[in-house]
Amino acid sequence: MNIHLENVNLDSTSGPNSFGQKLVKYMSKNNFTEFEAADIRLCFIESQRKKCTKPLVQRLDGIYFNTRQNYNLQNASIKKTYEQADGIIFQSQFSKNLVTSWFGEHNRHTIVHNGADIKKISSIEPLKNKVLDKFENVWSCASHWRPHKRLPENIRYFLEHSGDNDCLVVAGHTDETANDERIFYTGNLRHESLISLYKRSKNFIHLGRFDNCPNVVVDARASGCGIICTDLGGTVEVAGPEAIVIAEDEWDYKALDLYDPPNLDFTKKQKNIWDIDINMEKVAEKYVTMLEDVLEKTCTL
Secondary structure (H helix, E strand, C coil), X not given: CEEEEECCCCCCCCHHHHHHHHHHHHCCCCEECCHHHCCEEEEEXXXXXXXXXXXXXXXXXXXXXXXXXXXXXXXXXHHHHHHHCCEEEECCHHHHHHHHHHHCCCCCEEECXXXXXXXXXXXXXXXXXXXXXXXXXXXXXXXXXXXXXXXXXXXXXXXXXXXXXXXXXXXXXXXXXXXXXXXXXXXXXXXXXXXXXXXXXXXXXXXXXXXXXXXXXXXXXXXCCEEXXXXXXXXXXXXXXXXXXXXXXXCXXXXXXXXXXXXXXXXXXXXXXXXXXXXXXXXXHHHHHHHHHHHHHHHCC
């Protein structure tokens, strides 16, 4: 099976592209190739090709619904690809619920959560830092910080639930800072540095809203962190059965102001019912199964 990756930049370190790198690594027995030689296409999010006879599988996380933006225009190309695709891979149950509530059900789909490169993570040493050595426990969080990622709520959770000799390391560029000597800001970090930080951390806070399947949570959990998240989005699905889950109000999947998230009630905790295998080897096997299934069925039509 010759596969063409579409709308993927394997030289980029962004979330979808870094996942593409892991996919190529763990599907190496298959042949990723240029478009002309491909039997099937695996497209991340949306395709720019107008017409094509090669079977198409769309890997889809979420869609746009922020009322501060022209979400219908932003979704137009994604929806067109969805309608043309021979198969859909959703990144979480939440992703499927969201997309199908807007675009309708697709006749051939599966859910495959993002995975962590366990082998690579095991080869990286925990962060060594003299400043962190002064603290009993390290907490961390990491994101491309935007309002719905709720950095202030992450910080508030830490301040209200941490020990006196705990610290919090915030990775990712942000202009929001808290004046507290136990909170440190690193700016953007390379993937290996993030893993090193996670392996030094006891807890990883991710109280963002509507994330479909955040790679930072997958990697933090695989690195041994206890995860703290909310139940609104796909994060809870990959957070692990021991995660601390904060319940939010239900959402009807309709457009809203994404950048005006409500504050959380940290007393509304619930048990996590999800226990997903996040090993990238298993994830890659599921991708192969879906691609082979689509290729077989489209070739017999």
